[in-house]
Amino acid sequence: MTQRGRAGARPGQRRPADRSADRSAGRPADRPPAAPRIDLAAVKTRVVALIEPVVAEAGYDLEDVHLSRAGRRHLLRVLVDTDGGINLDDVAVVSRAISAALDAAEETGGEVIAGEYQLEVGSPGVDRPLTLPRHWRRNVGRLVAVNGVTGRVTAADDRGIVLDQREIAYPDLGPGKVQIEFKRLDEAQFDEAELDDDGDDFGGEDEDS
Structure with missing residues (x-):
């Protein structure tokens, strides 16, 4: 998780000598300024244009970007994926690459997020x-629901998939949508390798870097 901000006085911030005037007027002293208002849709577009090639160069696919207001900050959530899934080391690599790109943009006068x-x-x-084809390819072997039916993806290539025995372009x-399957307890394999695989699939935007 990367946190960025600016230090120093902000325009309109009162000096300590002004506090008595604030109290006498019935106004709160030194109220923290609100986060700057920005066009989230426009900023998201700029962010995607900036970080998509960076993520691709690191060897990952940019799946989605979420930008929202979180108090006085803005929260930027980036979802990435690759064949075989991602783990915490991958998250650290992508986080550093994105942070470096945003810092470089700011240093050259092209600040992306105010x-x-x-x-x-x-x-x-x-x-x-x-x-997308890569989504289906990465879920071969899983049970999915699509087009009103549920079946197992047994193959996927550049043209389409095989759902059970049916080829669909x-x-x-x-x-x-992937369907969650629960193994019977007497069939579950709790060996160390499986636990490692499950640990790497840490599931989405709730995971912080």
Whole structure:
């Protein structure tokens, strides 16, 4: 998680000598200034344009970007993925790359996010709709619901998928959704390798860097 901000006096901030005047007028003294108002949609567009090539160069896919207000800060959540999924080391790599890109933009006079912001990087999680060929490819073997039916993805290539024994081209697919499967206790394998694999799938935007 990266947190950025600025120090120093802000325009309109009163000196300590002004506090008595504030009290006599019935106004709170030294009220912290609110976060600057920004067009979140416009800022998100600039952020995506800036960080998408950075994420790709690091070897990952940029899946989504969320920008919201969080008190006096702005919260920037970036979702990335790659074949095999991402782990905490991947999150650290992407976080450093994005932070460096935002810092470089500011140093050259092209500040992207005004004021303080907090950066969080994570993976999309299983509730992410399957809409792109890479989404389907990364979920081969899983049970999914799509086009009103539920089946297992047994194969996926550049043209489409195989859902059980049926071949479906991507233009004929709607958004798919992974179905959660619970193993029977007597079938579960609690070996060390499986626990490591489960730990790496840390599920989406709630994970901080």
